[in-house]
Amino acid sequence: MATAAVESGLLSDKSRSVGGNGCCAHKNGPGYATPIEAMSGPKESLIYVTCVYNGTGKQKPDYLATIDLDPNSPTYSKVIHRLPMPYVSDELHHSGWNSCSSCHGDPSAVRRFLVLPSLLSSRIYVIDTEKNPRAPQLHKVVKPADIEQKTGLAFPHTSHCLASGEIMVSCLGDKDGNAAGNGFLLLDSEFNVKGRWEKPGHSPAFGYDFWYQPRHKTMISSSWGAPCAFRGGFNLQHVSDGLYGRHLNVYSWPDGELKQTLDLGDTGLLPLETRFLHDPSKDTGFVGSALSSNMVRFFKTSEGSWDHEVVISVQPLKVKNWILPEMPGLITDFLISLDDRYLYFVNWLHGDVRQYNIEDPKKPV
Structure with missing residues (x-):
């Protein structure tokens, strides 16, 4: 892509x-x-x-x-x-x-x-x-x-610039392709390697995208899969083998402490792109789960923890001569308009781009 x-x-x-x-x-x-x-x-x-x-x-x-x-x-x-x-x-x-x-x-x-x-x-x-x-x-x-x-x-x-002038990059594994070695790289303003961002022992099970929201002192990252699995091409069996993710990881920002892991279950397989709303006061965002073809909303609860719910589902298409009898939309990248009114996402396998009104993030239309 x-x-x-x-x-x-x-x-x-x-x-x-x-x-x-x-x-x-x-x-x-x-x-x-x-x-x-x-x-x-x-x-x-x-x-x-x-x-x-x-x-x-x-x-x-x-x-x-x-x-x-x-x-x-x-x-x-x-x-x-x-x-x-x-x-x-x-x-x-x-x-x-x-x-x-x-x-x-x-x-x-x-x-x-x-x-x-x-x-x-x-x-x-x-x-x-x-x-x-x-x-x-x-x-x-x-x-x-x-x-x-x-x-x-x-x-x-994924790379994001930080207010400190540093660059933070999510890395999906170690040099041998093991997901257990994943984490977050910090580069200084001259692009020299500084070290890891997360605290020792606080690496996620899998890595992919991330987005931070300073006003809520939170960073949320998503989970694709182990490099040893995806670098050779997608194999559906690897999902059953546990080589792909289905979790969101909630970190304290900017401390790098893993506070909570959200299991999205079968409705959230391969969660990829992660976006908070642009309004920094809002404590809600979305992640696209590729294989499940669901858009999942994550949000802060009244108790201060984080939770999730499926708010958009793309129905699969019946096909022939494919790896499955039904083809998911495979939601890949998406973006949110700067006024937080609209969400646009790509159904990579179905070949279309969809627009939703998210003025009520709980009920996109």
Whole structure:
């Protein structure tokens, strides 16, 4: 699956000098004070998309594509640049920025570098988008050996910037592909390996995505599976063998202590993308369970613990000549509109994108 990051054109020479380029350039640092303020910002004029060759039989390096989103440009909707990685067999997956709205209020922070974890090779590429936003350049490669030596982690997946200027990356296992070695990697602002984020002995059973909500002092992560299982292609038997997850992990933020594990059961097999509502005062969010094809809402209870419920179910399709008589939708990525009104998710196998009104998060329509 390719992922994308957005970048707007330069607002002005002044905005670039005080906060870098893009829609997140301000004298108060990157990002916006509120989600609603972000909605009133300038539209993006560029998008960066990771493109992979894994599984195609072609021994070519993955690349980062730059696509023109300016409707007034002669190259609108076209790929205007491709940046190949220096190695093959990486499988670029998710992407993230070195700084974002978490750093709003810090005028020294600049949203400049795109962080590209490589799921299979365990490399992490750092891409400079400031020198030439239309043709970004490779800035640094965080080497797998350095990550493994200092943390024991491998198979990096999701990266998020922190208010401290650090980068946090979920890693799905150890170098041998065992899920028991998974956890969260910390890089400093210069992209040097600092160590693990979670406290010793507080690693989850499986790793994948994560999202933190500082006002509720909570981080929630999801559970895909063991790298030794998924790197060879999906095998349904591995689910029964216990090599894939069905839990959400609730951590204290920023302490890194595993406080609670939510078992989603058979209605929450392979929970992947995890999103809190954008309103930082809200104590609710969603996770898409891929194999069960359910959207699960998680929320804080009146007692202060966390609970979950299925709020959207995608019905399977009857098929022939497939691994099962019925094909699930396989919910993969999803996003929530900045005003928290709509949720959009991808039914990867069914081939459609669905929109739901979530103004009442308990009853999406």
